[in-house]
Amino acid sequence: MSIAAPFLVLLILGGLAAYHRMRLAPWVAVSAGGLVLCWLFGASHAATMVAAVLLAIVAIPLLVPAIRLPxxxxxxxxxxxxxxxxxxxxxxxxxxxGTVGWEGELFGGKPDWNVLFAQPRPTLREDEQAFLDGPVEELCSMVNDWEITHVHADLQPELWDYIKRNKFFGMIVPKEYGGLGFTALGNHKVIEKLASISSVVSSTVGVPNSLGPAELLMHYGTTEQKDYYLPRLADGREVPCFGLTGPWAGSDATSIPDFGIVTMGDWNGARVVGVRLTFDKRYITLAPVATLIGLAFRMYDPDHILGDKEDIGITLGLLPRDTAGVEIGRRAMPLNSPFQNGPVRGKDVFIPLSQLIGGEAFAGKGWQMLVECLSIGRSITLPSTASGGSRIAARVTGAYARIRKQFGLSVGRFEGVEEALARIGGNAYTITALAEASAAAVARGELPAVPSTISKYHCTEMGREVIKDAMDIHGGKGIILGPKNYLGRAWQASPIGITVEGxxxxxxxxxxxxxxxxxxxxxxxxxxxxxxxxxxxxxxxxxxxxxxxxxxxxxxxxxxxxxxxxxxxxxxxxxxxxxxxxxxxxxxxxxxxxxxxxxxxxxxxxxxxxxxxxxxxxxxxxxxxxxxxxxxxxxxxxxxxxxxxxxxxxxxxxxxxxxxxxxxxxxxxxxxxxxxxxxxxxxxxxxxxxxxAPSDRLSHKVASILMAPGEARDRIGRGAFLTPGENHPAGRIDSYLPAVVAAEPVERKFQKALKGHEGRAHDFASQLDLAVANGWITADERRQLEQLREMTIDTISVDDFEADELRSSGYAAVVAAQATRAAA
Structure with a gap:
C-alpha cells in the first residue's frame, strides 16, 4: 500500500482539482504538498520520488512559458x-x-446559478398591464373565430379597425414615434392572450411586431425613415410585410436569387441613383393587405456606380405597395387558419438608395441585420402563440374531463385520460416557462440567438402535443367544427408554427x-x-x-x-x-x-x-x-x-x-x-x-390539478382569455367547473337514491320530481342539478348545419373560376 499511496494521492488530488476547476499552478502546489505528506508519513520513498518526477514532467513544461510556447x-x-x-x-x-446568456453557463459544464437568479423577475409595466386588461380584453371579446375561419376567411372589418385604432401593430414602436413602446415581455403577454382565442388574430398582430419593417427601422433606419414610417406603422396607416422566403431558397437569405442592380432611375420626378429589383417571394404573411413591403435581395453594382465592389451582398429595402412593377399575388390558405398570406413579385422595380433600410451605409449588411432581428422575433411570436394555446387547452380540457361523464364517472378519472391530461398540464407548464424566459431575455437587452431557436422549436413541438392530447380527450367534441368548437382550428393550425420562421x-x-x-x-x-x-x-x-x-x-x-x-x-x-x-x-x-x-x-x-x-x-x-x-x-x-x-x-x-x-x-x-x-x-x-418518465402517481396529481379549482390551475391559465361569452365556448366551459364540483355530491346522492328506488321515472324532469317528492333532495338541490344538466349540455353539444349553410359562396366562386380557367 505504501508503494501505491503516492500515485493514489496524485490521482485523488488531481481529480479534486479538476472537479473544482483549479488552475494549473495551485494544482501542482497541492499535489506537491500531498507527496511531501506521503514522504513524511511512511509511504515508499522510491515510489514518492517516481510520482514527483511524473508530476514535474507534466508540470514544468506547462508552467514555464519559455518552454511551453515554443x-x-x-x-x-x-x-x-x-x-x-x-x-x-x-x-x-x-x-x-447574438449574445450569450444563461445558455453559456450551461454549456460551460459548471453553471453559476447566481447568474440565473440574479435575473430580475419578469414584470409588466403598468401601461402594459392596463393594455392587457383593456384593449386586449376588449379585442378578445369581439372575436368570433368561427366567422373568421369559416365565414369570412379573414378578420372582420371592425376587428381590423379596432386593431389599428388601438395601435396593436405598434406595440414595439417607441412612444416618441407614436407607438406603445412595449417591452418584449409586454409583447409576449399580448400575443399569448390573443392566441388563446384565435391564432388568426394573434398572427395578424404578431407579425408586424416581429421581424419586419418596424423592427428593422428601429435598429437600422435613417432618421428620415424613422420619422416618416414609424408613426404610420404604429397607427396602422401602413400595414407591413417582409419578403424573405422564396421558391428557390426558402428562408436562406444567403442563397436568395432575388437581385437588385445599382443604376439610375426616376423617383418622384427626379433622376436618382437606386436599385432595379427582380424578386419572387412566397408565404409572406400580411402580403395581400400590406401597404409597405420589406424585401431581402442581393445587391450588385456591375457599373461600379457606388465603388469598386460588384457583389455588394444581401441588402434590405422598403417598397411602397404602389411602386411600379410590384405585384401582390393571390392569397394563400394556410390550413384553415386564414391569416393574410400570399406571394409578392416584381420585375424591374426601381427604388432609390434612400429606400434601403439604413440607407446606402447599410447596403450589403442585410444578413447581419436579419440574423440579429430574427433572434428577437423568433423569441416572441411563435413561443407566445404556443403558450397562449397551451394555457387555454389545459384549463378547458381539465374542465371538460371533469364535466363529461362515461359509465357514471368523469372521463378524467380514467387512467388513460389521466395520462393525456398530465401531458397537457406538464407541457403547458413547460411551454409557458420557456416562452416567458425567452421574452424576458429580449426584454433585458439580449440578442438570444441560441435560446430563441430553443424556444421556437420546443414551444411549437410541445404545443402540437398539447392540442393532440386535448383533441383525444374531447373526442367528437373536438372534431365537429362549428361555433361551439374551440379546438379544431388550433389542431389544424399547429403545423404552421412548426413550419415557419425556420x-x-x-x-x-x-x-x-x-x-x-x-x-x-x-x-x-x-x-x-x-x-x-x-x-x-x-x-x-x-x-x-x-x-x-x-x-x-x-x-x-x-x-x-x-x-x-x-x-x-x-x-x-x-x-x-x-x-x-x-x-x-x-x-x-x-x-x-x-x-x-x-x-x-x-x-x-x-x-x-x-x-x-x-x-x-x-x-x-x-x-x-x-x-x-x-x-x-x-x-x-x-x-x-x-x-x-x-x-x-x-x-x-x-x-x-x-x-x-x-x-x-x-x-x-x-x-x-x-x-x-x-x-x-x-x-x-x-x-x-x-x-x-413521470410516474403514474405523479400524472394522477397533475390531472387532478387541471380538473379542480385551485391556485395551481389558476396559474396555468393566467394570461389566457377566459372570460365567458357567446363567442367563447371555451371560456364558458372553464367557468362551469366550480359549480360542477359543488354539485357532484348532490348528483351522487341523487343517483344513489334513484338507483335503489323501485319506481320508474325515465326522463330527467320526472326523476327530479320523484327525488324531491321522496325527500332525497331539496328544492335548492333540484335547481343545482338542473343547472348542472344545462352546463353539461353546453359542454358536450356540437353544431349541425343545413347543407347549404356549409357551402361557402367564396369557395364556390373560386372553384368556378378555376374551372373556367382550366376550360380555357
Missing part, C-alpha cells in the same frame, strides 16, 4: 490552423450577431447545437479567433491561453461527469430549497456531460460535425432540456416556490430529464468513433441510464 503551443497552433475548417462570412456574422427539422438539426457549440463554448470561439489573428505573435499568445484553458476545462468535465454518474448527482453544492436542490444537482451533472460530449465531438469530427445532423440534433436536445429545466426552476422561484405547483414542476422536470437521457443515449450509441463512444458511455452512464 515546444508545445507552437506545434499545436500550426496543426490547429491546418485542420480548422474555414469560417465563411455568413457563419462569422451569425456567430457574432422549419423545426432544420432548427433542431443545424441551429441549436450548431450555433451553441461555438457561440456558447467558453474556449472554442477564442481559439478560432486566435487562429485567424493576422498578428501571428499575438495570435499564438491568445491561442496558448485558450488552448490550455480548454484542456483543463475538458479534463474537469470528464471528472465531473464520472463523479456525478457514480453518485447519481446526490452530492455537491446546489441552490434551491430542500425540494428543488436535487433538481439543480441533476442539471449540474448534465451540464458537465454536455460540455464533455461537445468537446469530444468537435475534437474528433472537426468541420465534419456540421454535416452530422443527427448527432448535432441530439446534442441540441441536451442543451435544450437543460435550458428548459432552468427556465422552469427560475419561474418556480420567481412565483414564490408555491407548493401547489410542485406536481406540475416535478412532472415537467422528470419529463425533461427523461428526454435528455434518451438523446444522450442515442448520441452515444451512434457516435461515429466507436471506441470513443464506449469510453464516453463509461464516463456519462457508469451505472447505466437512471432517468425515468
Amino acid at each position: 515546444f508545445v503551443t507552437t506545434p499545436l497552433f500550426g496543426m490547429y490552423r491546418k485542420v480548422l475548417p474555414p469560417l465563411s462570412e455568413t457563419e462569422r456574422v451569425a456567430l457574432e450577431a 422549419a423545426n427539422i432544420m432548427t433542431r438539426s443545424l441551429m441549436i447545437f450548431g450555433q451553441g457549440a461555438i457561440l456558447c463554448h467558453p474556449w472554442v470561439l477564442k481559439e478560432m479567433k486566435a487562429a485567424n489573428n493576422t498578428d501571428a505573435s499575438q495570435g499564438l499568445r491568445e491561442f496558448d491561453s485558450a488552448l490550455f484553458g480548454h484542456i483543463g476545462f475538458a479534463i474537469s468535465n470528464a471528472v465531473r461527469s464520472l463523479w456525478f454518474g457514480i453518485t447519481g448527482a446526490s452530492f455537491g453544492a446546489a441552490p434551491g430549497d430542500e425540494y428543488t436542490k436535487r433538481y439543480f444537482r441533476k442539471l449540474n451533472r448534465y451540464s458537465a456531460v454536455l460540455a464533455l460530449m461537445a468537446d469530444t465531438s468537435m475534437l474528433l469530427l472537426g468541420g465534419k460535425l456540421k454535416f452530422k445532423e443527427s448527432l448535432s440534433g441530439r446534442l441540441g436536445d441536451v442543451l435544450s432540456q437543460l435550458y428548459i429545466a432552468s427556465a422552469m426552476l427560475k419561474r418556480y422561484q420567481d412565483q414564490g416556490s408555491p407548493a401547489a405547483d410542485r406536481p406540475l414542476l416535478a412532472w415537467a422536470f422528470h419529463n425533461a430529464m427523461h428526454k435528455l437521457e434518451l438523446s444522450l443515449s442515442a448520441a452515444l450509441r451512434n457516435f461515429p468513433v466507436r471506441p470513443v463512444s464506449w469510453l464516453l458511455w463509461a464516463l456519462v452512464f457508469p451505472l447505466g441510464r437512471r432517468a425515468e
